[in-house]
Amino acid sequence: MNTAENKRSIMVGVFVLVAIVIFVIGILTLGGQQKRFIESITVNTVFGDVEGLKVGNNVWFSGVKIGTVKQISLHGESQVQVVMSIEESARKFxxxxxxxxxxxESLIGNKIIEIFGGTPAAGPVEDGDVLASEANLNTDDIMKTLQENNKNLATITGNFSEISNRLVRGEGTVGTLLTDSTLAKDFKSMVASLESTSQNAVRASRDLSRFTSKLGTQGSLANELLTDTTVFNKLEQSMAQLEEATQSATKMAQNLEQASGRFNNENNAVGVLLNDQTFANQLQRTMQNLETSSQKFDENMEALQSNILFRGFFRKREKEEQKAAEEAREQQEQQQQEQQPVKEDNQ
Incomplete structure (x- = not known):
């Protein structure tokens, strides 16, 4: 084998080794992300609709990733069972x-399963346990609601546009207020009157406050009436006496009215005296006759005194009267003398 072939074999071996290392690192990385090499437990739950949830989606607890979705399968008639792989370290929570x-994960992000709630009185979840599920708002329902809200908003916007147009044209009460200058002046005058009235009310309240503060001044009549029970009792007694006097005056007026009514009645002596003119003339003639008779009687008595037969009787009677007068005068003088020593002893 020549040198060139040796170099080629070495280079191929190096590339193969690097590829194996990269493959191993990738497997370890993916396994770490999927929690493949971490001890875990399986927990089940059942939903009515998984809303596009997929195997491999994350499971969160209090905002922390604690596992992944391991399996999704149909359950019962129309439900879906989801098997979750939960880290052993998170089981106790x-x-x-x-x-x-x-x-x-976000408004348009991947679907996740969120585990929440639970009380310390309940024990930690075990492998194979089934958690209760809670229905969540569907995205489609949210979009439908948003569409309805958009329609309502469009309707409201149209109504406001129509109202603003009517205001500009001066239609309605508010439009008249905005466009009619005379009505605006009247409104300003009314506001000015209200302001004046409010100022008068403020002044009246101040005067009333000063008046009420004077009621608490020591020594004043109002303060004594409000605080001194003696003055109040005297005033109450005076009012009672005044009421009694008023009742007495009323009774007296009634009696006078009854008496005056009797004066007009001719069935009694006073009524006859006041109302019968014939009887009044007779009574007047009778009084004149009595006066004439008394004068004649006096003349007769003087004539009897000058008569010789009755002169002794009248003289005797005159002496007895003088004697009685002298005795009475002496008796009075004696009583005065007896009382004078008693006064001197007292002094």
Whole structure:
């Protein structure tokens, strides 16, 4: 074998060795990505729709990749069973009552299975366990909802366009407010009136505040009425007395009204005196006659006193009256003398 053939054989051997090394490195790399050389367990779950999930898609827990989808198969009548390969190191974090749902790495990214939930009271998941699944929003449903929202948005935009056109044309109340200058002035006047009213209300509230603050001034009548029970009781008594006086005055007025009514009644003496003119004339004549009779009686008595037969009687009576008057005067003087020493002793 010559030197050229030896060099060619060496070069071929080197290339073959490099290719083998690259192949081994590729296998190790792919196996590391697929967790082929890591100890794992299998966990099952059943979905109604896998939404395009494929074998080899990732399984996440709390945002961390913990396994891959190992197998997808139909189950039951219309369900799909998914077998997941979970790392042994992540098993202790997944609980038996945890749930699985299908999600996406991004808005349009690959499908993934997300494991979530679980309580510490439940034990860790075991090899071959079945996790409960939770239905997720379908992308198609989301797109349908977005389309409906777009239609609604288009309708709303059209309505706003129509409303803005009507406002520009001055139609409706708001359009009139925007285009009618007279109405705008009236509106400004109304706003000015409201502002004036609000200012008056503010002033009134200030005055009321000052008035209420004065009510708490010590020594004022209002403060005594509000705080001093004695003044309040006296005022209450005065009001009660005033009420009694009012009732008495009312009763008196009623009695006077009844009495005045009786004065107009001719069935009693006062009514006859006030209302019967004939009786009044008779009474007047009777009084005149009595006056005339009394004058004549006086004249007769004077005539009797001057008569010799009755003169002794009247003189005797006059002496007895003088004697009685002198005795009464002496008795009064005696009483005054008896009372004078008592006054001096007291002094």
């Amino acid at each position: 997944i609980r038996e009552n945890s749930k699985a749902r299908i999600s996406s």
